[in-house]
Amino acid sequence: MTLPIRIAPSILAADFAKLGQEVIDVVQAGADWVHLDVMDGHFVPNISFGPDVIKSLRPHTDAFFDCHLMIAPADPFLEAFAKAGCDSITVHAESGPHLHRSLQTIRSLGKKVGVTLNPATSLSALENVLDDVDLILIMSVNPGFGGQKFVPAMLDKIRATKSLIGDRPIEIEVDGGITADTIGAASAAGANVFVAGSAIYKGDGIDAYRRNIEALRTAASSAR
Ligand code: DX5
Ligand code: ZN
Numbered sequence: 001m002t003l004p005i006r007i008a009p010s011i012l013a014a015d016f017a018k019l020g021q022e023v024i025d026v027v028q029a030g031a032d033w034v035h036l037d038v039m040d041g042h043f044v045p046n047i048s049f050g051p052d053v054i055k056s057l058r059p060h061t062d063a064f065f066d067c068h069l070m071i072a073p074a075d076p077f078l079e080a081f082a083k084a085g086c087d088s089i090t091v092h093a094e095s096g097p098h099l100h101r102s103l104q105t106i107r108s109l110g111k112k113v114g115v116t117l118n119p120a121t122s123l124s125a126l127e128n129v130l131d132d133v134d135l136i137l138i139m140s141v142n143p144g145f146g147g148q149k150f151v152p153a154m155l156d157k158i159r160a161t162k163s164l165i166g167d168r169p170i171e172i173e174v175d176g177g178i179t180a181d182t183i184g185a186a187s188a189a190g191a192n193v194f195v196a197g198s199a200i201y202k203g204d205g206i207d208a209y210r211r212n213i214e215a216l217r218t219a220a221s222s223a224r
Pocket of ligand 2: 010035036037068175195
């Protein structure tokens with residue numbers, strides 16, 4: 001099943017001093033989803049923002065809020081992220097011992113259910129939860145920081161994900177090191193949702209963001 005190409009800017013690369021405007025601008029510039037990278041300084045070696053920041057962004061746009069939790073444990077916070085207005089919530093398979101329970105909790109909160117894997121984690125971690133997810137996020141860098149280099153070995157993992165899901169309508173998202181140079185290969189391998197931070201939030205404001213998003217979309221579409 002071929003799902004639409006979606007460009008999902010990560011606000012991790014935005015100017016946090018004017019975050020509301022940065023979200024409005026990137027949506028106006030053509031973003032399909034807004035990617036929210038939540039980091040706890042424990043599961044990953046960096047701290048970003050939590051549910052209160054997302055809650056304060058929510059009234060500024062109707063755009064789909066795609067929340068990527070890099071926190072452990074995640075379960076005690078799922079309800080807070082749901083209430084903050086996230087549309088999807090993605091947890092790391094490595095973040096706790098009871099992945100299936102975490103996914104069921106997200107489902108019971110009425111949100112799209114996502115699961116993600118660090119580069120070193122085998123896809124086999126997901127074999128038994130395929131019917132419980134709407135989205136599989138393949139990390140193409142080690143999570144924690146923007147601006148890292150795409151790990152090329154993740155292209156095989158995207159291809160394997162595509163074949164593993166069969167005809168289930170699961171979104172395949174890729175996150176980390178996505179630029180106009182790397183997005184084509186990720187698209188050809190089978191991903192349809194593309195997170196990009198530094199490749200979108202560069203240049204000055206909405207016109208630059210629009211050009212950056214268009215360049216990514218064009219490269220992803222023409223590689224299909
Ligand atoms: C990494 C985050 C990514 C990151 C992407 O932990 O999950 O979303 O911000 O940033 P770029 O596009 O700069 O690699
Ligand atoms: Zn992310």
